[in-house]
Amino acid sequence: MSSTIWSVDDHLADILDAVKPLEPIELQLADAQGCVLVEDVVVRIALPPFDNSSMDGYAVRVADVTGASEEFPSVLTVLGDVAAGNDGLPGGGVVGPGQAARIMTGAPLPKGAEAVVPVEWTDGGTGEGPATTMRAHRDAPEGASGEVRVYRAATAGAHVRASGSDVKPGDLALAAGSVxxxxxxxxxxAIGRATVKVRPRPRVVVVSTGSELVQPGEELAGGQIYDSNSYALTAAARDAGALSYRVGAVTDDAETLRATIEDQLIRADLVVTTGGVSVGAYDVVKEALSSVGDEDEPGSGIDFRTLAMQPGKPQGFGSIGAEHIPLMALPGNPVSAYVSFELFVRPAIRRLMGLEEVHRPTVRAALTTSEALSSPAGKRQFLRGSYDEVSGTVVPVGGSGSHLIAALARADALIVVPEDVTSVEPGTETEVVLLR
Structure with missing residues (x-):
């Protein structure tokens, strides 16, 4: 174990320097969700690929409906129907003077037509006055009455989605680095891409340790507690963008833990343990992994550190196995584990994904509290808080105890108290890390 007292910033910098983005792979579109693009995607076809109708109605020439009104409707001969999936009028027909084509939403604008008049502006081809519903239009038999009355004029391009109005060939669809x-x-x-080149979502394995841990749903015996850390951290890893795998709590046995971790390396890009990193007699993670870097695994090993922070003082970081899989050992207290995840593991996951920005957003907010907050000298403290964006204030939630998981569930921010500050008065502007 290192005797150096590490700062939060130095520990994080060491992690981000060691963790490298995953190698890119080509994935089918359905499998690429949540991944980060490694190359620009350029449009090859226009969207829409052809002029098409945005309404159910009639495709017309502008000159034929100029001046149309309910008193003096334009009466047009209906040539036929154009539905979505058709390539214009049957036989390549052209809408000529005094003619129209009944058209459905998404159908290509037939040749000769310049605009679409919605069905509500017509009699729907029934000869019975203005149509009041789309249903009247759709239910009218093909070529009903052979003509349609149009009661309003239309300008060129009205209710027409022009080809390329969304994107054009050569446009940048998505830039490298996009999620x-x-x-x-x-x-x-929509632009026809079946595969994309991306960095895959990191696979994160979460292992909790402690003979006192019992799985939720089971009965508790004396001295036992439920394993909440592995569930919370697995969910946090998934929220960060990873594919996360939870391993049931491992008892306080070094050989069992080491064997469990080694078995998980086949599906891990990052291993996270929680518990067993302090100085107690049963700190099994430290015992199991302190000597992991040996002749068979050159360059690997876990460094157990003391950080100048609260909560989360004991931390471990290094790599394990022939592939040098990063491993991050977090404290076992629930709040310590979660805060440590947010500060160190989440940025590592985002770095593995290849994202430029790996940190949670931070803001400055006025502390709203009835009395001053105390903080230990020489340590950066992270208090749980509730942030109000409208007022620009933050309220502490719960106390500073690292076991207060109920308060953590109500918090949406971390209030940061610097190492050189031992007291924060009400109304003081503080740094706040936004968690949601």
Whole structure:
């Protein structure tokens, strides 16, 4: 174990210097959600690829409906129907003078037509006055009455989605570094991309330790508690963008823990343990991993450190196995574990993803409290808080105890008290890390 007292910044810098982005791979579009693009995606086809109707109605020439009104409607001959998926009028027909084509939403504008008049502006081809519903339009038999009355004029391009009005060939669809979310998947599919080159989502394995831990749903015996850390940290890893895997709590046995971690390396880009990193007699993580860097695994090893922070003083970081998989050992107290995850593990996951910005956003907010907050000298303290964006204030939630998980569940921010500050008066502007 290192005898040096590490600062929060130095420990994080050491982690981010050691953790490298995952190698890019080509993934099918359906598998790329949550991944980060490593190259620009350029549009190859226009969107929309052809002029099409944004309404159910009639495709017309502008001159034929100029001056149309309910008193003096334009009466046009209906040539036929154009539905989505058709390539214009049957036989390549052209809308000529005095003619129209009944058209459905998304259908290509037929040749000769310049605009679309919505069905509500017509009699729907029934000869019975203005149509009041789309249903009247759709239910009218093809070529009903052979003509349609139009009661309003239309300008060129009215209710027409022009080809390329969304994107054009050569446009940048998505830039390298973009996260592929649902809208991005939709865009990629719309421009015909079946695969994309991305950095895969990191695989994070979470292992909690402690003979006192019991799985939720089981009965507690004397001296036992439920394993909350592995669930919380697995969820946090997933929230950060990773594929996360939870391993059931491992008892306080060094050989069992080491074997468990080694078994997990086949599916891990990052291993996170919680518990067993302090100075107690049963600090199994330290015992199991302090000598992991040996002749069979050159360059690997875990360094257990003391950090100038509260909560989260004991930390471990290094790599394990022939592939030098990063391993981060966090404290076992629930708040300590979660705060440590937010400060150190989440940025590491984001670095593995290849993202430029790996940190949570921070703001300055006025502390709202009835009395001054105390903080230990020489340590950076992270208090849980509730942030109000409208007022620009933050309220402490719960106390400073590292076991207060109920307060953590109500918090949406971390209030940062610097190392050289031992008291923070009400109204003081402080740094706040936003968690949601």
């Amino acid at each position: 592929v979310g649902p809208p991005q998947v939709g865009l990629l599919a």
